Amino acid sequence: MTDGNGEQETGNRGPGDGWIAGARPSTATSGVVDNPLVESLLRLADDRLVLGHRLSEWCGHGPILEEDIALANIALDLVGQASMLLKLAGEVEGKGRTDDALAYFRDAVEFRNVQLVELPNGDFAATIVRQFLFDAWDVLALEELAGATTEALAGIAAKALKEAKYHLRHSAEWVRMLGDGTAESHQRAQRALDELWPYAGELFLMDDTDRAAVAAGNGVDMEVLRPRWREIVDQVLTEATLTIPKGAFAPRGGRTGRHTEHLGRMLADMQSLARAHPGATW
Amino acid sequence: MVSVAESRRDEILRWLDEVMDPEVPVLSIRELGVLRDVEVSADDVVVVLTPTYSGCPAMHAMETDVVRTLERHGVPNARVKTVYSPAWTTDWMSDEAKAKLEAYGIAPPGRIESDDLVPLRRRAAVACPYCRSVNTTMRSEFGSTACKAILFCNSCRQPFELFKPI
Numbered sequence: 001m002t003d004g005n006g007e008q009e010t011g012n013r014g015p016g017d018g019w020i021a022g023a024r025p026s027t028a029t030s031g032v033v034d035n036p037l038v039e040s041l042l043r044l045a046d047d048r049l050v051l052g053h054r055l056s057e058w059c060g061h062g063p064i065l066e067e068d069i070a071l072a073n074i075a076l077d078l079v080g081q082a083s084m085l086l087k088l089a090g091e092v093e094g095k096g097r098t099d100d101a102l103a104y105f106r107d108a109v110e111f112r113n114v115q116l117v118e119l120p121n122g123d124f125a126a127t128i129v130r131q132f133l134f135d136a137w138d139v140l141a142l143e144e145l146a147g148a149t150t151e152a153l154a155g156i157a158a159k160a161l162k163e164a165k166y167h168l169r170h171s172a173e174w175v176r177m178l179g180d181g182t183a184e185s186h187q188r189a190q191r192a193l194d195e196l197w198p199y200a201g202e203l204f205l206m207d208d209t210d211r212a213a214v215a216a217g218n219g220v221d222m223e224v225l226r227p228r229w230r231e232i233v234d235q236v237l238t239e240a241t242l243t244i245p246k247g248a249f250a251p252r253g254g255r256t257g258r259h260t261e262h263l264g265r266m267l268a269d270m271q272s273l274a275r276a277h278p279g280a281t282w
Numbered sequence: 283m284v285s286v287a288e289s290r291r292d293e294i295l296r297w298l299d300e301v302m303d304p305e306v307p308v309l310s311i312r313e314l315g316v317l318r319d320v321e322v323s324a325d326d327v328v329v330v331l332t333p334t335y336s337g338c339p340a341m342h343a344m345e346t347d348v349v350r351t352l353e354r355h356g357v358p359n360a361r362v363k364t365v366y367s368p369a370w371t372t373d374w375m376s377d378e379a380k381a382k383l384e385a386y387g388i389a390p391p392g393r394i395e396s397d398d399l400v401p402l403r404r405r406a407a408v409a410c411p412y413c414r415s416v417n418t419t420m421r422s423e424f425g426s427t428a429c430k431a432i433l434f435c436n437s438c439r440q441p442f443e444l445f446k447p448i
Contacts, residue, residue, distance in 0.1 A: 066422035066432060069424055069425065070424035072424075073428050075337075076335070077335055077337050079337050080335065080336030080337025084366060155365075155366045155368075158367065158368075159369035169423065
């Protein structure tokens with residue numbers, strides 16, 4: 001289906017289905033996408049894909065069984081959302097790229113996620129603090145996108161929003177428990193906040209692509225979102241007895257493909273199977 | 283008068299009642315609300331599904347089961363179309379379906395909770411599906427599948443799952 005309405009058809013699937021007939025998956029893009037809607041969709045999708053993959057790295061390593069399961073569940077939601085958004089991006093782009101082609105056959109410079117989500121997991125406190133900073137942003141952003149002009153995007157956002165609310169409740173509760181917990185959990189949560197806080201700023205940066213998306217009714221005005229995000233974050237951090245760090249360090253660049261050294265390594269792991277066996281199904 | 287297409291559609295819907303949720307095998311995909319529609323034309327059958335959660339890994343099994351079930355009933359080329367809107371909600375589950383869940387040992391979904399973004403402490407009480415006590419504790423909002431939470435009954439000391447309202 002390439003009608004751009006967010007629907008996808010599947011029948012009897014076989015090996016190789018889903019790839020462009022008779023062609024190798026394209027890796028030939030320079031990282032420049034000329035359609036602002038596609039670019040916006042990739043930004044939304046890549047945040048989820050990369051964060052979802054990071055969370056999946058916890059599978060089998062969670063501090064307690066319930067959390068191992070919870071992080072894997074949240075990873076599934078995020079990767080599922082990424083898949084829907086990448087499918088839509090491929091349809092809008094109209095060059096025959098599937099969600100798998102976009103996930104597994106783009107290189108780091110073509111990824112559009114914020115740097116926050118690609119950083120290594122660190123300890124459980126760092127994973128949770130990052131998740132909280134992201135979830136609070138995500139719920140607010142999805143609320144806006146649920147009213148997007150492009151119906152397929154609005155539908156995906158409305159669905160993802162329901163899941164994101166559960167994610168936020170989970171991460172907010174953990175931030176409070178860790179911050180207002182033992183001396184060690186407090187110290188670890190504060191250290192995580194000190195390290196990760198500067199990276200959260202990139203979620204609110206706006207460039208021409210974002211402004212074009214807003215103008216077309218498919219974007220979010222981050223200037224409006226930021227104080228609302230701060231309200232949620234301040235409320236939870238206060239209860240958690242955690243302090244927002246001061247400093248001018250404000251990393252940026254992920255939205256245009258400039259990433260930390262960590263993304264390439266993560267992708268090497270995430271993409272290795274699909275690249276070694278293109279079209280593999282299991 | 284019922285048209286040929288309509289009676290054909292009803293027949294196919296009845297056959298699809300045989301397709302169960304692979305993770306919660308007491309509910310059919312129709313009772314679960316995943317089966318949204320069947321579009322019948324002269325030479326085509328399209329089954330419209332919507333995923334419960336975005337990343338539900340059981341969706342592929344359900345799609346395959348739909349195609350195979352219809353093949354068994356002599357419909358060779360059924361296709362599955364996935365839609366995301368309107369977003370799946372546990373409100374689509376009938377009282378009868380909820381009763382089946384409870385009898386199976388899974389607390390059925392209650393009403394969808396308020397839209398407070400960070401409700402840190404308040405949650406609706408969930409009754410234990412075994413002893414009906416509401417003296418229960420949430421252990422984790424994420425269970426063995428995306429759609430379930432893990433709870434513990436303080437009265438009968440039994441862990442149980444809740445089908446999360448969403």
